[in-house]
Amino acid sequence: MSRHLAKEVLSIEAEGIQAVRDNLGEEFEQAVNLIMACPSRLVVTGIGKSGLVGQKISATLNSTGTPSLFLHPVEAMHGDLGMVAATDVVLAISYSGETPELNRLLASIRERSIQIIAICGNTDSTLSRHAAVTLNVAIPREACPLGLAPTTSTTATLAMGDALAVALLNRKHFKAEDFRRNHPGGSLGARLKVAVREVMLAGNKVPQVPMSASLADAVAELNAKNLGAVFVTGKKGALLGIVTDGDIRRMLSARQNFLEVTLAEAMTPHPLAIASDLMAADALSIMQQHEITVLAVISGQGDLVGILHLHDLLGKGEFRFLI
Template identity: 45%
Template sequence: MIISFTLALKNDIKMKLHDLKLRELGLEVVQVEMLAIAALKAQINDNFVAACKLMFRCAGRVVVTGMGKSGHIAGKIAATLASTGTPAFFVHPGEASHGDLGMITRQDVVLALSNSGETEEIIKILPIIKRLGVPLIALTGNPASTLAVFATMHINVKVEHEACPLGLAPTSSTTAALVMGDALAVALLEARGFTRDDFALSHPGGRLGKRLLLIVSDIMHVGHDIPSVPESALISDALMEMTEKKLGMTAIVNANNQISGIFTDGDLRRMLRKNLDIHSTIITEVMTSPCTVISSEILAAEAMQIMEQKKINALVVVNRLGQPIGALNMHDLIRAGIV
């Protein structure tokens, strides 16, 4: 028993030391890559500006290419460019010399990534790029490399050290290339006057697209499904309306069908403390007035923000005359994928 306990204690100490070492190594990687990114500030220079102008004036598309890990980064940069207003796509350099070079037109710009600047698959296609007269922007870590010298414009993304302790696995170098790609994409986004609406049109799917595109009129309840009672209604009438329409509230309207107030589940709980007779008390005595209302033209995401700020779960949608034309609650926003 004593021996077993001693072994367990030793193993526990080793594990703690191992945990500390793992944490230490993780912090070292972050530190090395932070320094690599910080060094990029010096490369946001005239070459960077010239590269942005080449892509901005491109009548075709930006063709991004890279091999191995640089290829993965190139694919991400192409996707970021495309989603922020700069038409772009990725071409694998290994496939390019087997037919995919036909995807590049004379109106395009090529953006090539290679840390060494000597990637064989990219070097092989340089003569074809030259023959097409296509501008070439190179991101390399070696300004004296074949690719850098050949390029129309070169951006230096050299790093002092890879985060890999062996100095072999692309780590800091790929991070630096990715950050420079983001810098190019965002600079172009601003130059093009790319807006939230533009971004939404290229991201119609998923929660992001819904938050940017979906408006209140797309999800609100309309017509007979709007809970509403007149000012003369009793509390019992309002409760029946709330039960039938299942939105946790009802609007109270005047003779001109304009909203006077709202009665919610919260109002009901507060009313119960007063021991009021629901069959004889008029709803106007317990409704919330004035109440928060919204327009049908605002984004559904804005309606959600209003609910969160006001700490309410439902909203009445009104027209310019203050008349209810719709209603929605937090569950509608959840079903729509906004929350």
């Protein structure tokens, strides 16, 4: 019963985001242009659930190259309004557009000739009338069966914030190295900064056999190193192919003459590989995209120098698929 209800909630929330997507118009481009022209910060404000969503939107903006701060409407009216500069742009969030604490604040902000962007579900509201641009997040219904608790509406608002952040990221040509500079500490920062050569296995830990070896030799190496794959190399160490546990299992079930299969028949030529001077983040991205757990590491000349296993990247929980 609970599982069916959960599916219904997710369907309703997906329906809400689809409605917001379908209603998206030129006002989104106007909002992006307004923020791009801002010489200082985007001040995000809202109260209650909208305030909590606003804090997340502000955090996402900061990490993706758009300077932002969150301003609580009540604290603003008791002195924190001094945080807002005349050159700032305000992003105000209220689904109803009639939140008294927020609208009182916006009247003071307008007196300072500060531009306001609204994220609102009611374009005929006080908030919308205060705003230079309104991003409409009207949804057909809340997932709450009572229609009272903000559920679909907060999801739609959060999605609109993400859309803004990504659009701004794209306009600013924000790169992975910029993201790393904004995340110098913590597990995410560590994951993005570690070079492949720092986490790869090298030397005799790398499962490999020469092209002249037999399939039996490859299976023995596969079992000895226990990493789920063995690489096939040329005379000077050039990476030629890979044989995985899965390859062996499939051949055992499909070939009656398994012992007569050659290494050249068994291997997958030109396997995916990564250069040792690239980042662990790049390796994670390749593994996720191709749904693999091992990756060859090569030198600039294409020689096999190491192996990356997903477990080595995940470590003790310091690495996650976030790309």
